Amino acid sequence: MSSRYNHRVAEPKWRERWAAAGIDRALSPEEAGGKPKAYILEMFPYPSGRIHVGHSRNYTMGDVIARFRRANGYNVLHPMGWDAFGLPAENAAMERGIHPKGWTYDNIAAMREQLKLLGLAIDWSREIATCDPAYYRHQQAMFLAFWKKGLVYRKKQKVNWDPVDNTVLANEQVVDGKGWRSGAPVETRELEQWMFKVTAYADDLLDAIGKLDKWPDKVRLMQSNWIGKSQGAKIWWPIAHAPDFLERTPEGQPCHARDPIEVFTTRPDTLFGASFLALAPDHPLTRAIAEHRPEVAAFIAECAQLGTSEADIEKAEKKGVDLGVRVKHPFDPNWELPVYAANFVLSSYGSGAIFGSPAGDQRDLDFANKYKLAFKPVVLPPGADAATHAITDEAFTGDGVCYNSQFLDGLPTKQAIARAIEELVKRGMGEATTQWRLRDWGVSRQRYWGCPIPAIHCAKCGVVPVPEKDLPVTLPEDVTFEKDKPGNPLDRHQTWKNVPCPACGGAAQRETDTLDTFVDSSWYFARFTDPNNQAAPFDPKLARYWLPVDQYVGGVEHAVLHLLYARFFTRAMRDCGYLDLPSGEPFASLFTQGMVVHETYRRIGREVPESNVEIAGDRWLERPTGFSLFRVGDRDTQTYRVVEQWLSPDDVEMREGKAYERGQDIPVTVGPIEKMSKSKKNVVDLDAFVQDFGADVARWFVLSDSPPERDVEWTAGGVKGAWNFVQRVWTLTEAHGRRAPRPGDAPPPEAGEGEALALRQLAHRAIQSVTDDIEHFRFNVAVARCYELVNAVAKLKGDGAGAVFARGEALRILSQLIAPFMPHLAEECWEALGGESFAAAAPWPKADPALAARTTVTMPIQVNGKKRAEIETPKGAAEPDVRAMALQHPAVKAFLEGVTVRKVIVVPDRIVNIVAN
């Protein structure tokens, strides 16, 4: 009498047994003995509330690797923690009148239970939360150490200000000119900021990318581009003429506005093609002139209005205004050039000034043409004729040979650059330099729920570090959040804020900014190696044992932000003596997984006439209400409707291929397939799913349908496939279980022939391919191999000794192969088949080479590239034999009638191709 597999009983049972046996605990280096270590880590979650099946993919992938490594004899560290500081906690506090700490810890408690439902092989004894003073006290100590080492400094500078979140953002957190969380257009403010000197490692961060050979090329490229190294020259252009008012500041002090203007260029070889200088609208000289010249001030204002989005930039015309300043050419004091302010020059790159060489740069050319500035071409493209080559509308930006360039004439571009720099240095007009796109990391955030910056401001002593003995600087808990009181509650907290100066004892104030939460996640992987250490962030010996992380798994959205910061942090920790990690690289191997996506559903709202539709960027709004709209239908039938609300998949049912609200006749708009997210409601809650189908079905499905790096769409069909598989495996296993040969039994002679032998061979080949597929992150292919094996087991009928043995062996192998993917079902099967201890603790199966190896191969025979027949040959059959067999095959003979065989190509064990005509 067979029974259905009951995940509701089996799954909790095995989780309890694993926990009781402590099999997920990482061993100390001493306990591990000669075992190699494997540190497997998924990017830790922000405790936002609840987990949905979309989150589970990331953790499941890491878990497959962790379980696989453990079965292969590694000492595995697979921990979990919480990236627990951050803005959503404060927003929740404001909305609901609760404390961020309570909200965060409640979420952690709920999400921990949910993650445990998945049956992840995690060492929960190492759990950490970044908002725990036991964690962030070490972060504060490191901050002080970095400060001492010169890797932390303060700087008054223009910052990206998010007006919605009321805080500063790092450059990496500004996407398309908008805040990465709030989506609000970022404003510019001038603020005193705490900075991390990431640029101190710019060269190393860039060079070492070349050694990260187990990172996706895409991520490596993105990091290289972000660091953005350009080699070239600084050039100083002396002022020839300038308006008189530049002699003095508005206050009457002598000023430096007559200092030479510095520009950066990668192409000093084009200096003889220079036609003008252009300054950024907010270049100091532009602003100084704007004080006196209304048209310049107007131009600055106009530029400030211009958006920074793609569309704006594409449309924006190259525009400028003559500043009335003339400069001397560095190679010819008699050659004077005009200085413009121009809208296409960025103050944030280089020195915020360029020299325009129109023949060699499209923007410069557009600008010169608009303002009728004279120029000449100075780089001759390969193959062009110096007498006729001309530039009108299209610049030549490639390499060539210099002409019209005095002492540079005849030199190819690379040599000309070197020669030009040599001459600049000789004349004291410039020098070689390297320009980086990478900027230092501003870490000050004007928020409460973050790690306090351990510094005190004293009127007498300046900025003083908090003495180490006074750490941690803990967040005060008695703060209030009210919607009508914007700003940082730490600023308002008098008893916390006002403290004596550690240096002079006088009245002083604590720093009220907190650290960017990306600081918290920049070293958590090191903390996991020694999570309960009170005295230090971690024991360098333990860190040395476990680091680098052998396999890191996470979303590609962190390709620049988190991954770059973590690489900086390990270098800084190393140089401050915390960490013995010569490479400075935290993650040896990185895998960026695809998302789980799902259809979106929207309740259909009121129709809006097209005349009231306003297009705002990529969305539609209703005039004058400003309500968001969406479009229904195709081009001919399109109508606009108000977005009423997103509907959860649970509230939608399909009837005759159309979507309706559950139990009602209201049609539902099926929207695009998007990443599962709370805001679009297209999520499938994990608890409910595990209750209905089990964690194993969720795990199996998210890995089965698509390659792991690609998105996978959550569909009812996919769930069904996984569910069927679970039932099928269990039905076959249970039916076999009670007459199973025990593991290790010698095969009876009958197992060495016919179908029994074929199944044994297939099972052993499955071991080979699944092993290889897991190693190479081809989980979807591994899944397909398991299906093949199950199909073959089901197909083998009969109760003879050979069949029973082969089936028992195949099922036992199957239970082990599925163990990393579906650990609960694997245990249930393992037990039913008489296995000892746990499937999770059993060593990974080894393929018997004699069975896995192929003794015969099926070779296709082609005639003129078209397959005409197949032959069975022994593996490794000699070429003449194969050739003879092929030529004698009746089907082949028929095709060779009346033609001459010109050539016979035999690729051993693969294919035969006969060329004939």
Next chain:
RNA sequence: GCGAGCGUGGCGAAACUGGUAGACGCAGCGGACUUAAAAUCCGUUCGCCCAAAAGGCGGUGCGGGUUCAACUCCCGCCGCUCGCACCA
């Protein structure tokens, strides 16, 4: 605009360093079991030609090329996705 990746049945996808295209799953179709449904099991499923079978022809976005042989390599297009974006 620059850079990267991708394009294979109705759908998700396989195909090792060029060697039988479509493994495996979903959906579909036919059948068994059942009073019926669900579940399960068996068969079938790229298109076209042929009454069927055997067999043949075509087929991996489009157009060329290299090769005995191309989803795979090269050249030129088209489309989609992602990243960066006036970076001097």
